[in-house]
Amino acid sequence: MNLYRDTQVLITGGLGFIGSNLARRMVELGARVTLVDSLIPMYGGNLRNIVDIEDRVRVNVCDVRDPFAIEYLVRGQDFLFNLAGQTSHIDSMNNPQTDLDINASAQLSILEACRRVNSKLKVVFASTRQLYGKPDYLPVDEAHPIRPVDVNGINKLAGEWYHLLYNNVHGIRACALRLTNTYGPGMRVKDARQTFLGIWVRRLIEGKPIQIFGDGMQLRDFNYVDDCVEALLLAGANDATNGKVYNLGSEEVVNLRQLAEMLVPLQPGGTFELVPFPPERKAIDIGDYYSDFSLFRRETGWVPKIGLAEGLKRTLDFYRTEYAHYWDEHA
Amino acid sequence: MNLYRDTQVLITGGLGFIGSNLARRMVELGARVTLVDSLIPMYGGNLRNIVDIEDRVRVNVCDVRDPFAIEYLVRGQDFLFNLAGQTSHIDSMNNPQTDLDINASAQLSILEACRRVNSKLKVVFASTRQLYGKPDYLPVDEAHPIRPVDVNGINKLAGEWYHLLYNNVHGIRACALRLTNTYGPGMRVKDARQTFLGIWVRRLIEGKPIQIFGDGMQLRDFNYVDDCVEALLLAGANDATNGKVYNLGSEEVVNLRQLAEMLVPLQPGGTFELVPFPPERKAIDIGDYYSDFSLFRRETGWVPKIGLAEGLKRTLDFYRTEYAHYWDEHA
Numbered sequence: 001m002n003l004y005r006d007t008q009v010l011i012t013g014g015l016g017f018i019g020s021n022l023a024r025r026m027v028e029l030g031a032r033v034t035l036v037d038s039l040i041p042m043y044g045g046n047l048r049n050i051v052d053i054e055d056r057v058r059v060n061v062c063d064v065r066d067p068f069a070i071e072y073l074v075r076g077q078d079f080l081f082n083l084a085g086q087t088s089h090i091d092s093m094n095n096p097q098t099d100l101d102i103n104a105s106a107q108l109s110i111l112e113a114c115r116r117v118n119s120k121l122k123v124v125f126a127s128t129r130q131l132y133g134k135p136d137y138l139p140v141d142e143a144h145p146i147r148p149v150d151v152n153g154i155n156k157l158a159g160e161w162y163h164l165l166y167n168n169v170h171g172i173r174a175c176a177l178r179l180t181n182t183y184g185p186g187m188r189v190k191d192a193r194q195t196f197l198g199i200w201v202r203r204l205i206e207g208k209p210i211q212i213f214g215d216g217m218q219l220r221d222f223n224y225v226d227d228c229v230e231a232l233l234l235a236g237a238n239d240a241t242n243g244k245v246y247n248l249g250s251e252e253v254v255n256l257r258q259l260a261e262m263l264v265p266l267q268p269g270g271t272f273e274l275v276p277f278p279p280e281r282k283a284i285d286i287g288d289y290y291s292d293f294s295l296f297r298r299e300t301g302w303v304p305k306i307g308l309a310e311g312l313k314r315t316l317d318f319y320r321t322e323y324a325h326y327w328d329e330h331a
Numbered sequence: 332m333n334l335y336r337d338t339q340v341l342i343t344g345g346l347g348f349i350g351s352n353l354a355r356r357m358v359e360l361g362a363r364v365t366l367v368d369s370l371i372p373m374y375g376g377n378l379r380n381i382v383d384i385e386d387r388v389r390v391n392v393c394d395v396r397d398p399f400a401i402e403y404l405v406r407g408q409d410f411l412f413n414l415a416g417q418t419s420h421i422d423s424m425n426n427p428q429t430d431l432d433i434n435a436s437a438q439l440s441i442l443e444a445c446r447r448v449n450s451k452l453k454v455v456f457a458s459t460r461q462l463y464g465k466p467d468y469l470p471v472d473e474a475h476p477i478r479p480v481d482v483n484g485i486n487k488l489a490g491e492w493y494h495l496l497y498n499n500v501h502g503i504r505a506c507a508l509r510l511t512n513t514y515g516p517g518m519r520v521k522d523a524r525q526t527f528l529g530i531w532v533r534r535l536i537e538g539k540p541i542q543i544f545g546d547g548m549q550l551r552d553f554n555y556v557d558d559c560v561e562a563l564l565l566a567g568a569n570d571a572t573n574g575k576v577y578n579l580g581s582e583e584v585v586n587l588r589q590l591a592e593m594l595v596p597l598q599p600g601g602t603f604e605l606v607p608f609p610p611e612r613k614a615i616d617i618g619d620y621y622s623d624f625s626l627f628r629r630e631t632g633w634v635p636k637i638g639l640a641e642g643l644k645r646t647l648d649f650y651r652t653e654y655a656h657y658w659d660e661h662a
Contacts, residue, residue, distance in 0.1 A: 096439050104435060108427050146477055148492060158489045161479060169614045283500045
């Protein structure tokens with residue numbers, strides 16, 4: 001990973017959950033890091049996420065929908081980790097045009113900016129397993145049909161494909177990682193906009209029962225954020241990834257009830273309850289999901305290293321001391 | 332098809348090639364037809380296309396990117412044939428944001444308008460075979476992987492999926508037809524923006540050689556516009572199509588050289604020539620393509636009826652007398 005030493009690294013969504021963890025690692029590796037974030041309160045950006053590295057990164061607050069700012073910021077960069085996105089499936093159904101503007105339109109304009117002023121950089125795009133929709137088979141590999149079940153899935157897919165297209169046609173090296181559930185310190189826990197695990201952690205620490213929708217039998221896989229960051233680093237460092245799409249994932253597959261049973265003992269007095277699926281969530285639920293990530297493992301050597309028990313413990317430990325910065329009215 | 336008698340039918344792209352032919356048929360069937368068209372000169376709308384029915388349709392000139400106009404226009408409609416689109420692959424690469432605005436963003440806003448003010452109508456969306464990209468196998472059926480090779484393909488796909496999503500989640504009945512090369516009277520012949528056959532017809536009538544890019548061995552299938560219109564009528568009339576996507580196509584598959592050899596004798600002095608592929612077209616070329624349309628045939632009984640020889644003859648006959656309205660500076 002010495003490859004990143006003294007390179008210029010731009011991270012969109014850089015004050016968000018994954019972006020800030022990536023920034024921390026990049027700073028350790030000696031990269032010169034610029035973080036772009038809109039700091040829109042409903043999204044994942046939070047200055048607290050970089051409190052320990054704030055004097056070693058450059059922060060530029062702007063929206064990826066601002067094409068002029070972006071064109072200025074991509075100049076001279078060696079790497080672009082393109083992580084900014086609208087992540088809420090429910091919000092995408094209620095306000096589909098905003099989701100389109102951020103997850104599709106802004107992506108195209110970021111790539112156009114690269115084409116105009118810096119076609120030499122390498123781009124790593126954070127995509128999502130959401131675009132597979134309800135799986136036909138498990139584990140889901142990259143050959144699985146694409147069948148998004150919500151507006152967010154459609155727009156993220158368009159955003160992903162613009163990246164591959166600009167790689168193939170315009171020679172801007174780009175690849176995409178389809179992330180599964182990523183969790184850990186820095187995730188949005190105020191509500192369920194980024195991940196349901198966020199609101200679970202909040203409720204647990206607040207002494208309220210975790211709420212599981214339905215029977216809790218839905219299978220999921222999870223990546224601790226450090227493993228996700230490692231995957232991003234490998235994807236950026238390896239030109240064999242250019243023009244390709246890879247699943248991330250984990251061999252540790254659990255259902256939501258099992259996940260709750262792992263979390264609850266980590267907090268004194270923790271409980272969970274089963275509640276009926278809210279209809280607007282049921283309509284876009286994907287059932288069981290877990291990934292086959294063997295392609296990415298084969299091509300880059302990546303394997304997730306932090307098990308779920310350890311990752312959940314670290315996460316709870318973090319929010320027990322940090323909660324004031326994440327769900328206070330000022331957070 | 333008496334189903335359409337006295338119904339309210341809205342056609343976006345209604346002054347364009349397929350839209351105007353559909354309008355003519357709808358008028359014959361006794362529907363009350365409203366045509367929406369932007370009349371943007373680079374696109375397919377042309378008032379000449381409805382010269383014979385202009386007093387039997389209502390024309391509303393506006394852009395599908397105008398959400399307020401669209402919300403007004405969808406009220407009270409029984410059917411929406413959603414045909415407006417940016418069709419040029421090359422333009423989509425040069426001006427990707429415009430393609431996105433029309434082919435993705437406006438589609439979402441049309442569907443949102445339906446959701447707000449008229450969720451009872453049936454929507455038929457004109458999609459494209461372009462989103463399959465370079466085929467893995469032939470003929471291409473609907474299970475073929477999706478792999479768009481240009482911005483237009485990505486945005487049309489997003490537009491298509493919004494329709495299916497609004498069917499599945501919001502109960503707005505919608506289906507999509509993935510059109511292959513459609514040709515006939517009313518197509519844009521000024522240039523190659525809508526179909527390469529357009530510029531071929533123009534050059535032939537102007538006494539210039541038809542230009543084939545490359546060796547002319549690429550296979551294609553073609554639908555005469557009347558057959559395409561029939562498919563749209565069947566798709567709209569049949570609720571078994573709701574939430575589904577269908578290929579159109581033809582069993583008459585020819586390569587581009589054979590097509591030129593069929594066209595040339597239809598015009599005294601007609602010739603063709605092979606010219607090198609322009610690089611910007613080569614980069615997004617899909618190679619051989621033809622469709623398996625058996626799913627749509629099975630579910631609706633549709634079969635194309637106008638053979639290529641007859642269709643090309645009708646097309647040439649039309650433009651020989653009508654050319655002044657299609658490629659004059661005033662057209």
